Amino acid sequence: MASTQTIDTTQSMPPWKDFAHTGPGALAGRYLRLFWQPVCRSADLVAGRAVPLKILSEDFTLYRGEENPHPSPLPEGEGTAPLSTQHSALNTAAAHALAFRCAHRGTQLSTGWVEGDDLRCFYHGWKYDGSGQCIEQPAEPEPFCQRIRIRSYPIQEYLGLIFVYFGDGEPPPLPRYPEFENDDEIRENTVYVSWPCNFFNRIENAPDSVHVTFAHFQIGQKIPLMDARETDYGVETRSSYPNGEVEVDHFHMPNLSQFQIGVRGPDETQGRDRLAWRVPVDDGHHMSFIVSQIHVSGAAAERYRERQRNRPQPDETVVPALGEAVLAGEKHILDLLEHPNVVQVEDYVTLVAQGVIPDRQADHLGRSDVGVIEVRRLWEREMRALAEGRPLKEWVRPDHLEGRG
Ligand code: FES
Ligand SMILES: [Fe+2]
The missing domain is CATH 2.102.10.10 (Rieske [2Fe-2S] iron-sulphur domain)
Incomplete structure (x- = not known):
């Protein structure tokens, strides 16, 4: 892990520029709470x-x-259903x-x-x-x-x-997310075990579609032109690709990303919508709590569930173990391209390697970082308002958000 250590420079900056420290006494901790x-x-x-x-x-x-x-004292048939079905x-x-x-x-x-x-x-x-x-x-x-x-x-x-x-x-x-509430469709909850870097490393990964071209090179995504703007809920990021496709990602203040994987279709193997909360465990670790919704029901949903039943249970410790092996030079990403979790390993490698608490003041941001710049701007603005006792923006989410434009 020595290669990923960085010097913590947050002590010398105004508190509203320090997104990394989220304990009870820290400004970012007060904001997240x-x-x-x-x-x-x-x-x-x-x-x-x-x-x-x-x-x-x-x-x-x-x-x-x-x-x-407290089992009911009433015998079966006297005004109560059998206990096994009451609490099945x-x-x-x-x-x-x-x-x-x-x-x-x-x-x-x-x-x-x-x-x-x-x-x-x-x-x-x-x-x-x-x-x-x-x-x-x-x-x-x-x-x-x-x-x-x-x-x-x-x-x-x-x-x-x-x-x-x-x-x-x-x-x-x-807050409610109605597009994810249909219980007839397929909903999956994934938790990524604690990753050894600050939660904001992970936050800044979502409005950055450019990383997909490089860190997930096997997908074959072209470099997009990036655009970002403040919305009622946070930041909308638009990634425009050379083939004319536009991908829209949503960052909900303060720590939730919403995006689509693949393209929605009638088939259960196609797109899914995702909510991903990035939550600090402590200043050097974070977890991800993910809700994925595949918008199919009936026979297509049953086919999907059948396939999942035959799959081995995911082992959440695999991604950190492989990621650490890559960071230590014991493996290369090219050795892992067939691994089902290669995308997560690639994210782990880039984010953990940024440092436990990166020195963001040392970054050199460009035009392609507009999503990151916008997220930082909103966090800094709101934290400064909190520090100075001014009103905060009340984030409001529309009933429906599409993942693609
Ligand atoms: S009852 Fe004694 S420590 Fe809890
Ligand atoms: Fe990624």
Whole structure:
């Protein structure tokens, strides 16, 4: 990893130019905390289990209540369906996000026991409900639960992902993406495990279609002419190719990219629309939470699902391992062209190699970087407004966005 280290120059710049540091005290951290962030795939949070969570350089506890903690005393046929069908769907129990530590003596709450919709500490059994209120102190002759409350965070599940609001006060409404809501179509959720570079490396990759020509050379894409403009939701980037095709990508402030892969068609093997959130784990790592929607249903959807059933489960550690091998000179991209994840490995190589926290002041941006320039301009403008206590732009998304013009 030594080859990818860079000097952190963000200390010497005005805080609104520092997009990289997103801990609770940093300006970019304050800004990101004004928006809901995805933290986990819904399917990965098992009912009755708690897990530790690290996001934005802070630790939290995520848990899901038990699926069916209190079976109905009524026998079958007396006003209730059989239990197996009542709760046949996965993850109908509520998810909760709490502080990382127990208020008693600070152990890690994710090691505890989920009981019904509550969480009991592993160390001395204090119990908390989903709001963070302590409701039991089993060893205390005179419990003082009412005085003990740990922080809890607003949480919602949508499009197969769990979103948490880490800011103070009332959260804004969770943004909706209606083109991705049709449950009859194929929706897939992908999570890229933590990559060892700052989230903004990844943010700047999306409005940069030129990299596809070079970093994904095997696709055979010609060099596009780039254009970018501010919109109500963020930045629209247009990439115009020599054959007349125009690709339109959408960057939603502050950390979501929307784009299309392939071209939409009647066939399940063709295009898909994608939402990709880039979320800091800490300042040196980020994760990607991706929703892909293939707009086919019925027989075409069934064909697709059948093919997926016969495929091996993707191993999310493969991309970082191959990427590191390329960076270390042990492999070359040319050795990997047949690999199903070669595109992600190529992105990993370019982004991690920029440095954990790149010195953006040292960049030499040109006309083809207009998308990157526009994203940086909006981030800087909004962060400066936040720092100076001025109103921020309220980003609004239209009901429908097309990926191509
Ligand atoms: S540390 Fe949690 S109950 Fe003691
Ligand atoms: Fe890429």
